[in-house]
Amino acid sequence: RKEVEQDPGPFNVPEGATVAFNCTYSNSASQSFFWYRQDCRKEPKLLMSVYSSGNEDGRFTAQLNRASQYISLLIRDSKLSDSATYLCVVNPGDSWGKFQFGAGTQVVVTP
Amino acid sequence: SAVISQKPSRDICQRGTSLTIQCQVDSQVTMMFWYRQQPGQSLTLIATANQGSEATYESGFVIDKFPISRPNLTFSTLTVSNMSPEDSSIYLCSVEHRDRVSYNEQFFGPGTRLTVL
Numbered sequence: 001r002k003e004v005e006q007d008p009g010p011f012n013v014p015e016g017a018t019v020a021f022n023c024t025y026s027n028s029a030s031q032s033f034f035w036y037r038q039d040c041r042k043e044p045k046l047l048m049s050v051y052s053s054g055n056e057d058g059r060f061t062a063q064l065n066r067a068s069q070y071i072s073l074l075i076r077d078s079k080l081s082d083s084a085t086y087l088c089v090v091n092p093g094d095s096w097g098k099f100q101f102g103a104g105t106q107v108v109v110t111p
Numbered sequence: 112s113a114v115i116s117q118k119p120s121r122d123i124c125q126r127g128t129s130l131t132i133q134c135q136v137d138s139q140v141t142m143m144f145w146y147r148q149q150p151g152q153s154l155t156l157i158a159t160a161n162q163g164s165e166a167t168y169e170s171g172f173v174i175d176k177f178p179i180s181r182p183n184l185t186f187s188t189l190t191v192s193n194m195s196p197e198d199s200s201i202y203l204c205s206v207e208h209r210d211r212v213s214y215n216e217q218f219f220g221p222g223t224r225l226t227v228l
Binding site: 045046049091099101103 | 112152153154155156159203215216217218219220221222224
């Protein structure tokens with residue numbers, strides 16, 4: 001089993017719609033969680049850190065469910081510019097910097 | 112967040128040669144990391160670049176193949192040695208930042224796209 005698993009997608013989303021997807025992690029002792037956005041041929045950029053049970057930043061809402069060991073990302077009122085691959089990243093907490101990366105969920109927002 | 116630059120941004124190299132990738136950060140950071148991202152894959156950590164000591168390599172990566180330097184707190188290099196086509200990948204450096212609520216976030220350089228013929 002992979003340490004961090006994501007549905008690769010693609011999620012095809014009409015502009016203005018809402019899309020949500022999950023990420024599961026295997027290490028129950030994981031300490032911190034992040035969503036990164038990666039555009040084609042670009043580096044990953046931090047979208048959100050996921051605090052305690054979750055947090056919201058504008059149109060983006062991240063939630064953490066420690067009991068079921070997953071985090072989710074919800075995008076409301078999707079924009080064409082939201083088209084990207086979203087990487088789920090987990091810090092297992094046992095070593096500084098040893099982040100575990102999911103393979104990414106591709107989101108395609110269509111006009 | 113830190114501003115990170117990498118050089119070169121891309122290169123096409125011949126089999127058997129070596130390429131050194133530079134990573135420069137605009138502030139002093141304790142932890143710098145080198146990742147590889149192969150086409151269609153997620154990021155794989157190669158090693159942690161430690162200032163003043165040898166890099167710490169992950170399983171499957173060795174110093175002879177990927178020598179790393181970390182001469183100071185703002186700079187690191189990764190060399191891809193004796194390259195083969197399987198080394199074709201994007202190589203990314205990153206730094207770790209601890210924000211005000213103590214969540215250690217990582218920020219990435221723009222990457223070096225390497226193609227080995």
